Amino acid sequence: MDTTQRTEQQRSADRRRRELLEAADRVVLRDGPGASMNAIAAEAGITKPILYRHFGDKGGLYAALAKRHTDALLEALRAALDAPAERRERVEATLDTYLAAIEARPQVYRFLMHPSEGGPQSDQGFDVGLLSAPLLRRMGEELGKVIEERVDLGPDSAQLARVWGHGIVGMMHAAGDWWLGERPCTRAELVRSLADLLWGRLAAAGDKVGGPSF
16 A cells, blocks of 8 residues: 555544544533433444444543543633733633633533433443543643743742642632532632632742743
């Protein structure tokens, strides 16, 4: 097989994988944590063995969907951080971007973070903790890099930036999970409250020399 044939086969496989993930997204939006491999295969117009051939099992499909949605969320968060605004406004915009994302697609959020809510009929068959924890860790590392690039935190800046990155992501996740379930306040009120919590040290830190502003 020549290079052209291999390239075309890879493109075809990538296209088919995207189509299957889009079908999975539609089912997750409809069924949330109860989304099953049977329902996803039916939505895609294929048999379950073919779905397994592409993703292995529901854990493999979960990981692929998680990467797809995490990539999109990180891109949106970077756009909020890069917006031409004052630091406080960018902090609030970043918090709001995360909360808006989970509010817009609560079923997707619950599938990724609370798949056990699918009940006894769910074909979960994997330990969600082994898969959801790396998503939060990845977001923490990415935010830590942004903080290190932009904020002067003094001695041990690199380590402190990672601490801040993971701490802020943990706060956003825990507060967002609670808020999505109970809705005790408006999204804007939650954003302001979380920004107030972060603002003291962020307000005091200077921009890193030679880096983009934060």
